[in-house]
Amino acid sequence: MESAAIQGGVAPRIRAAVDGLPPYSAGRSVRDAAADGGEVRELLGLAANEGPYGPFPSAIAAAQGQLERANLYPESGFRSLRVALATRLGVDVESVAVGAGGIGLIHHLSVALLDEGDNIVLCTPTFHAYALDARKQGATAFSAPVRADGSYDLGAMLALIDDRTRIVYVCNPNNPTGAIVHREELLEFVGSVPEEVTIVVDEAYFEYARFASYPDTILDPAFRRRNLVTLRTFSKAYGLAGLRVAYLVGSKDIVAAVQKVQSNYEVSSVAQSAALASLGDDVELARRVRLNSEGREELRSGLSRLGFEPYESHANFVYVRVGDARAFAKSLEAEGVIVRPGNAMGDPYSVRITVGTPAQVKATVAALERVASAQHTG
Template sequence: MTPYVPGKPIEEVKRELGISHVVKLASNENPLGPSPLAVAAVRKAAETMHLYPDASGHALKEALAEKHGLDLNQILLGNGSDELIHLLGLILLGPGDNMVVARPTFVRYEAAAHLANIELRQVPLDAEWKHDLSAMAAACDEKTKLLFVANPHNPTGTVVNAEDFVALLESVPPQVVVVLDEAYYEYAAHLDFYPQGVDLVRSGRQVVVLRTFSKAYGLAGIRVGYGFASPEITDAIDRAREPFDVNSLAQAAAIAALSDEDHLSRSRTLNLDGLLRITREVEAMGYTVIPSFANFICIQTDRPAGDIFQALLHQGIIVRSGDPLGMPGVIRVSIGTEEEITAFLKAFSQVMQSLPV
């Protein structure tokens, strides 16, 4: 297994390079920070942290069930959606099975396959960097148990449309559980062609939807993921998971964040403005971007991505290199605040002028 490589931490870069101001645009976090309501809820919950958390996460599940018109037994909670990906692998994969994913894709899907010691079938993205859903359906056979579609996709930010996604559900063999990972849902849900995963779960389709509080809700550090699935799958996951995987501070933070529509809407607006600005300014420099519907954007260049990554790092800007993802020449940049974007664009322009083609 390739170890997971997280975005480089700010403190590490300061220490290693001896620079005092570092901007991290590498892990798709919310540049506005958490909702103030979530911070207040965590402070309050800290007073009772000598008690074990509610193992069923009842209040949070109830809030999610009400918001999405589902029953409590259709709601999944996890220590980040990472944990739910891991648990899906644990409950569904066995000897001789296989899993179908895109290439490149979010690396934790691959980990679930490797941990179960099963065959991983990787289907290249199409020419527009989108999931090739018909090729993914064709890659399934009677031993395929799981198929992952991240929508919007990480690392590209592209989106599949509702019609194509339903066609995928209708063409895979019946035992395949299709996981629609909506980690970046809040940034794309307004698109009229966006497949609304929750409606598909409500109508009884064999699909598991994953969501997270780590991105638009700004709670990446406290670890809460959630999802929607059939009662059979939520029951199996409940049996397999650690009973106190979502801690009491995390539950309180998530409930509060869910009620903060204002923070969510400011986060979305900031993101959209940032996406448009980076697109405009990078194109003016003569580079192209992959059109993104998430809180990050991929820039296509004619230089080795690893060199750009290193040169930006020396200017105090942390991004992601496309090299380990098989996207040479591409860097992935999370959308930051206006000041962070200004710093990135200035550094990017300087780096591209100084790096040989």
């Protein structure tokens, strides 16, 4: 049967704040490239900061067990996972919310905290979901450029806060630059932000950041404040991006508000069980974190050898200025590697490259060498 668009009649009334939005801009995946109908070949997908080693073996076993019971609804309110997280993190269970990925939780925080005409404050370039979700609410984003090292400029952000500011985001490490803000400066910032403004510290890459002055805003009691929320995810170091599960820790008021906004079943039973099992395997986590930091330094030194100046990174990706980011990403894809141009994050001059397995890092550096030598001879 021929497909036909549904037309005619009166157009539905989409809220203006939603109607004017660009669609979500996800990192191009190997599946996207295949759907474009190009020649079939091996492509390396390094555009979405996924963990390259799959879920932990214990998570796969737990998820498979749950799959056989997928006729049943998931545990209501994600209680077992919240209790396990609370125990591990030394907080009350009422201080922990679980959601369908960090993206889901950012959405819920936006719905819970932002009215039309409000604003959020952040730095650019950064994770684009903060501004996108603010715009869905009819709120705006006030932005300061990141510092020269790619980290959030907390002083510049303080100057942007006004009486309609409801959320300030601190992406730490920052996606896409990989840079961090340090404990003392974050503490000073937290003390200077008005108490009625919620500070969201997004630690999606927390597990990878092993720097002495990198703050742990959950464990460190100095950061226990009613207006501070910490976000972490199972999508990166735990390798569960496809299952959609993340958590936040904050005051009971914010957790309760997020729970009112979210769907009671938004994290599937399979995802909950995989996350729970992953929490029990710190040895596997440490192994992956070590492999990541070795691969990250190999990728950075490969880039430096080719004359680039990559940012120092505390995450599972490396950010580097290349000129025309889209053109560079296209040339690299022609060499078999998909990376993320910074355009959607507010920087059309740099690309972000995810750190793969040791073999993938070698292949990435080899592809970069081919692109760089074509540029020199071209």
